[in-house]
Amino acid sequence: MVYSGAADTDSVEVPLDRVFAALSHSTRRRLVRYLAARDDPPRMSQVALDNGLSPQLLNKHAAALERAGLVRRMPVGRESLLMVDRDALIHAQKWIVDTRAFWEGQLDSLGSYIDELAERGELPINPEKE
Amino acid sequence: MAELSLTVERTFAVDRDTMWKLWTDETHASNWMRPSLTTYGPTLATIDARVGGAYRFELNSGVDGMSVIEGTYLEVDAPAKLVYTWAWEGDPEVSRVEVRFDSVPEGTRVHVLHTKLTSQQSVDAHMQGWIGCLDSLTSTYDPAAQR
Numbered sequence: 001m002v003y004s005g006a007a008d009t010d011s012v013e014v015p016l017d018r019v020f021a022a023l024s025h026s027t028r029r030r031l032v033r034y035l036a037a038r039d040d041p042p043r044m045s046q047v048a049l050d051n052g053l054s055p056q057l058l059n060k061h062a063a064a065l066e067r068a069g070l071v072r073r074m075p076v077g078r079e080s081l082l083m084v085d086r087d088a089l090i091h092a093q094k095w096i097v098d099t100r101a102f103w104e105g106q107l108d109s110l111g112s113y114i115d116e117l118a119e120r121g122e123l124p125i126n127p128e129k130e
Numbered sequence: 131m132a133e134l135s136l137t138v139e140r141t142f143a144v145d146r147d148t149m150w151k152l153w154t155d156e157t158h159a160s161n162w163m164r165p166s167l168t169t170y171g172p173t174l175a176t177i178d179a180r181v182g183g184a185y186r187f188e189l190n191s192g193v194d195g196m197s198v199i200e201g202t203y204l205e206v207d208a209p210a211k212l213v214y215t216w217a218w219e220g221d222p223e224v225s226r227v228e229v230r231f232d233s234v235p236e237g238t239r240v241h242v243l244h245t246k247l248t249s250q251q252s253v254d255a256h257m258q259g260w261i262g263c264l265d266s267l268t269s270t271y272d273p274a275a276q277r
Contacts, residue, residue: 017223020246095246096136103138103242105165110152110240113162114142124148125158 019092022068027053028061032070032084041074041083135245143237150209150231154179164189179206185214201227216244 023029034051035041042050048058062082065071069088073080117123142149152158156175164170164187171190178184186200198219204226205213212229223246230241 017246099244100136100138102165103136103244106163107138107140107240107242109162109164109167111140111142112167113152113158114144118143124145125151125155 018068019070019088022064022070023092025061025064027051027057028065031058031061031065032089035071035082035084036086036089041081043076044073044080044082047082135243138242138244139239141234141236141239146209146231146233146238149238149240153212153229154208159187163187169193179203179212181206 023032031047031051034047044055044058044062047053047062048055051058053061062071062073066073070085072083072085074083114123117125144152152162154177156177159175159177160173163173163175169191171192173190174186174188176184176186181203183203183206184200185203186198189197189199191197199216200219201215201217201224203212203214205211205228210231212227214227216225216227217223226245228243228245230243232239232241
């Protein structure tokens with residue numbers, strides 16, 4: 001636990017809402033995509049250069065992403081490397097995939113139930129009947 | 131937050147009033163409100179489809195036992211739109227579900243928008259729910275408060 005500002009994200013799972021809050025900013029989504037596409041973590045100065053950000057602005061966004069557990073800044077000499085945490089990204093992705101599967105299933109069930117009602121001649125449902 | 135929400139749409143060959151009943155009537159909801167009609171038993175649904183009203187769906191899957199979804203209605207606009215909070219029991223995360231029912235020549239198009247909430251948003255949603263509860267209470271106990 002040597003990196004600053006992320007002491008509480010080291011061992012404890014970060015709540016999804018913090019992940020989503022961090023990703024609600026387009027620059028931070030771009031940064032995550034940029035980092036995820038690279039094999040090795042780049043230096044902060046390289047990240048700033050490649051993304052057209054000032055060091056101050058990059059620091060701000062990196063800190064927000066770090067609080068969400070999405071990235072880590074690893075001090076190397078006088079600089080830091082910025083690395084993406086793939087597990088946190090997978091966790092966010094999983095919510096979307098699981099929830100979509102859930103709703104597709106729900107609508108399948110709704111469709112089957114409507115077919116059943118139609119076969120029994122119970123459609124349309126009379127709004128007055130309780 | 132476009133990437134952090136998801137949309138599912140489908141068209142069904144029933145009118146909007148029927149579709150509304152299927153979503154808000156406890157008996158009908160119990161018959162279909164589950165991700166699979168074959169691997170899940172009937173759902174136990176309680177629904178109070180008023181702004182501020184609560185709902186609870188007990189899903190019965192033979193294998194995993196019971197899982198419960200519960201929440202509060204934030205918008206109830208029959209037969210066009212339902213908005214409610216969504217939480218799995220035992221999970222602190224609250225999300226928001228918006229279901230729209232559009233009349234189309236083939237019947238009714240159902241549009242589900244499920245959005246992940248940040249802390250602040252879920253606090254606001256809960257506030258709306260609570261204000262709704264208070265409104266219902268006021269109108270129950272004080273007829274003069276009804277407009």
